[in-house]
Amino acid sequence: MQAPPTVPDVAPTAHTRTYPQFLWQALRVATDGGLPFYAWMTALTAVFLVGVNAFAHQTVEGLALTAMSDHVSWGMYIGNFTYGVGLAAGAVMMVIPAYLYRDEAMHDVVIVGEILAIAAIVVSLAFVNVDLGRIDRIWHMMPVVGRFHWPVSMLTWDVVVLSGYLFLNLHVVGYLLYTRFLGRTPDPRWYVPFVFLSIVWAVSIHTVTAFLYSGLGGRPFWNTAILAPRFIVSAFVTGPAFIVLALQVVRRLTHFHVGDPPISTLVAILRVTVLGNLFLLGSEVFTELYSGGTHTASARYLYFGLHGHHALVPWIWSAITMNVVAGALLLSSSARRQLWRIDVACVLALCGVWIEKGLGLIVPGFVPSSLHELVEYLPNQLEWKVTLGVWALGLMVFTIGLKVAIAVFSGQMHAQKGAA
Amino acid sequence: MDDTSRRDALKVGGATLGAAAFARALAPLTEWEPTTSVDAFLQRHYKELDPAELGTILRRLEDETLEDYGASVSIEDVRPTPGVRFGYALNLSVCIGCRRCAEACHQENNHDRPSHQSYIRVLEIDKGSIDLEKGRTDYDHAVPRGDKFYMPVQCHQCDNAPCVKVCPVEATWKEADGIVVVDYNWCIGCRYCEAACPYHARRFNWEKPEIPAEEVNPDQAYLSNRVRPAGVMEKCTFCLHRTRKGKLPACLEACPTGARVFGNVLDPDSEIRWVLENKRVFVLKEDLGTRPRFFYYFDG
Numbered sequence: 186m187q188a189p190p191t192v193p194d195v196a197p198t199a200h201t202r203t204y205p206q207f208l209w210q211a212l213r214v215a216t217d218g219g220l221p222f223y224a225w226m227t228a229l230t231a232v233f234l235v236g237v238n239a240f241a242h243q244t245v246e247g248l249a250l251t252a253m254s255d256h257v258s259w260g261m262y263i264g265n266f267t268y269g270v271g272l273a274a275g276a277v278m279m280v281i282p283a284y285l286y287r288d289e290a291m292h293d294v295v296i297v298g299e300i301l302a303i304a305a306i307v308v309s310l311a312f313v314n315v316d317l318g319r320i321d322r323i324w325h326m327m328p329v330v331g332r333f334h335w336p337v338s339m340l341t342w343d344v345v346v347l348s349g350y351l352f353l354n355l356h357v358v359g360y361l362l363y364t365r366f367l368g369r370t371p372d373p374r375w376y377v378p379f380v381f382l383s384i385v386w387a388v389s390i391h392t393v394t395a396f397l398y399s400g401l402g403g404r405p406f407w408n409t410a411i412l413a414p415r416f417i418v419s420a421f422v423t424g425p426a427f428i429v430l431a432l433q434v435v436r437r438l439t440h441f442h443v444g445d446p447p448i449s450t451l452v453a454i455l456r457v458t459v460l461g462n463l464f465l466l467g468s469e470v471f472t473e474l475y476s477g478g479t480h481t482a483s484a485r486y487l488y489f490g491l492h493g494h495h496a497l498v499p500w501i502w503s504a505i506t507m508n509v510v511a512g513a514l515l516l517s518s519s520a521r522r523q524l525w526r527i528d529v530a531c532v533l534a535l536c537g538v539w540i541e542k543g544l545g546l547i548v549p550g551f552v553p554s555s556l557h558e559l560v561e562y563l564p565n566q567l568e569w570k571v572t573l574g575v576w577a578l579g580l581m582v583f584t585i586g587l588k589v590a591i592a593v594f595s596g597q598m599h600a601q602k603g604a605a
Numbered sequence: 606m607d608d609t610s611r612r613d614a615l616k617v618g619g620a621t622l623g624a625a626a627f628a629r630a631l632a633p634l635t636e637w638e639p640t641t642s643v644d645a646f647l648q649r650h651y652k653e654l655d656p657a658e659l660g661t662i663l664r665r666l667e668d669e670t671l672e673d674y675g676a677s678v679s680i681e682d683v684r685p686t687p688g689v690r691f692g693y694a695l696n697l698s699v700c701i702g703c704r705r706c707a708e709a710c711h712q713e714n715n716h717d718r719p720s721h722q723s724y725i726r727v728l729e730i731d732k733g734s735i736d737l738e739k740g741r742t743d744y745d746h747a748v749p750r751g752d753k754f755y756m757p758v759q760c761h762q763c764d765n766a767p768c769v770k771v772c773p774v775e776a777t778w779k780e781a782d783g784i785v786v787v788d789y790n791w792c793i794g795c796r797y798c799e800a801a802c803p804y805h806a807r808r809f810n811w812e813k814p815e816i817p818a819e820e821v822n823p824d825q826a827y828l829s830n831r832v833r834p835a836g837v838m839e840k841c842t843f844c845l846h847r848t849r850k851g852k853l854p855a856c857l858e859a860c861p862t863g864a865r866v867f868g869n870v871l872d873p874d875s876e877i878r879w880v881l882e883n884k885r886v887f888v889l890k891e892d893l894g895t896r897p898r899f900f901y902y903f904d905g
Contacts, residue, residue: 216616227619230626234626234627234630235630237627237630238631241630241631241632241634245633247810247811249811249812253811255807255809255811258799317793317794318793318794318795318796318809318835318836319792319793319794320793321646322792322793323793325774325776325791326773326774332774332776333773333774334774334775337770338772338797339771340771340773341773344773397797401771401800401801402894403767403802403890403893404800404801404803479736479737550800551800553738554805555802555803555805556737556742556758556804557737557738557740558726558741558743558805
């Protein structure tokens with residue numbers, strides 16, 4: 186988290202003492218907790234290390250260790266990258282009620298969404314990196330020292346918007362926590378403009394990610410204008426679903442006050458977005474299957490199998506079932522009286538979209554190949570290890586972020602008297 | 606106090622264990638090749654190198670090939686000739702699907718032996734259709750079959766190349782003579798170009814290529830058939846190490862039926878020019894607007 190600009194009534198020099206103090210206390214809070222905290226972090230570290238080890242092997246021996254091939258040249262990693270970007274963009278569904286609609290109850294917990302955005306961007310960037318054949322050359326992508334093919338390559342746009350979104354959220358979270366730590370009221374001039382910018386930016390990250398695929402004329406399965414809207418709507422499913430679950434965990438395990446209203450608001454959003462997502466999926470399926478023809482081969486492969494190849498059929502129908510059940514549960518349950526049913530719906534929606542926007546989106550783009558060869562793909566054990574490792578890293582970032590935020594909000598972390 | 610120090614001691618112990626586990630998890634990286642050469646790591650983009658720097662790099666690459674493959678090779682930097690724009694045409698009426706072009710490519714371009722890699726895939730398609738969905742590449746019977754025709758596909762060196770557009774680091778570009786090339790020492794291996802290509806013309810080096818020393822083709826160029834490093838893209842370059850020096854592509858020389866016609870389309874007396882002007886040629890997936898420099902035609 187970067188240092189905030191000077192607050193007018195504090196001598197500039199004071200920050201050189203209080204900011205290191207803030208970081209030091211944050212480090213202490215991040216490494217200190219009860220038994221459940223240690224157990225959780227140890228488990229995540231273990232999974233992360235398994236992933237690191239698998240990645241080290243993959244780096245040395247080559248991506249041949251994965252199940253990818255020249256026919257299906259992107260797989261599990263890029264699928265998870267896409268999903269992660271959606272999660273990050275979806276976090277904005279807390280920011281919009283809190284800042285645009287001045288929902289006070291949401292405003293009190295909006296930091297959870299901003300921390301989720303940070304963790305999810307870390308996850309997305311990590312997935313792009315583990316997918317590279319030459320991670321040692323990542324500097325070639327840096328402007329000035331490398332050759333940044335902007336604005337032509339959509340991938341460079343993605344780098345710009347993802348790092349921009351990370352920066353915006355780091356700034357907002359860092360600024361709010363640090364001023365609270367100093368015992369001051371945050372100055373709106375230093376964060377509200379960034380919050381509004383982050384709302385627009387959230388939409389841009391998932392739009393640009395959709396354009397990565399939809400801009401490719403040679404891949405009819407992706408070459409559809411509905412892809413960006415589908416990405417955005419499904420992001421507004423996964424973001425709120427994850428936060429509904431996270432807020433309840435925070436409420437159970439910490440002293441941080443999480444009221445019912447923010448959860449009800451998010452559930453109200455979910456009721457719309459889950460259905461919207463299914464509607465867009467349905468529109469896509471209709472257009473593909475009713476017209477028929479060669480360019481719909483990927484969709485036929487995904488939903489029904491093609492010429493005896495149907496590796497993804499059980500996956501996609503599981504995803505659709507989960508999304509439909511999630512929709513039904515959300516519509517038929519009360520967030521106050523039957524919260525457990527909402528929780529089940531959130532888990533189902535998270536899993537359903539993970540399949541639909543992960544393997545279910547990336548792999549059919551390559552099956553059949555551009556010369557209509559049918560080579561299938563399912564991730565192998567190494568890819569699962571790396572994938573789980575990256576998610577463990579993301580959960581660690583999210584946990585530590587939350588823990589520090591809660592310590593600041595509850596007053597456990599504060600600047601020493603006379604320091605500021 | 607006692608409790609606090611015990612807690613701190615436990616934390617230090619935990620952190621030490623964690624660091625040790627992390628180091629252990631990363632241990633395989635000590636055998637990673639890029640960590641061995643600083644020069645290779647810092648090498649700049651092909652277009653930014655002056656002749657002296659490029660010369661040093663070519664000698665280094667030759668040394669590496671000798672060390673890694675036991676083969677002495679010569680790696681040149683062959684530039685396009687002004688006034689030359691290459692074009693390639695293939696007569697589908699006479700192609701018999703023998704795949705000798707694919708095999709010649711495999712050898713000429715120092716492809717990985719175990720995967721039997723080649724830049725050319727030959728489709729066997731039912732007569733009466735040019736729908737690729739009605740074709741297959743894995744046929745293994747005597748050719749030609751009367752009810753089929755054969756369509757070899759390789760890089761079309763598109764004038765509006767999707768692969769060039771999408772590359773985030775400009776590791777692939779179109780040269781003045783129309784050939785799309787890759788700087789294998791600049792590519793980061795994101796495979797976006799492979800996703801973008803509508804002709805399945807690009808290949809990724811999923812691992813370090815394996816070639817016995819005696820099978821390595823020693824006549825190499827930086828932008829074409831030198832042995833590629835692991836983790837980067839590669840593609841057909843119309844054998845620029847041959848064609849820019851007046852020779853024909855290896856796939857053309859191997860063709861037993863004379864189905865392939867290659868040359869400079871700017872030369873009014875060239876055979877390729879005659880074919881383009883007199884035959885009813887077509888390009889694959891013209892609707893995508895890629896504007897290939899590779900043409901197909903039927904006799905008659």
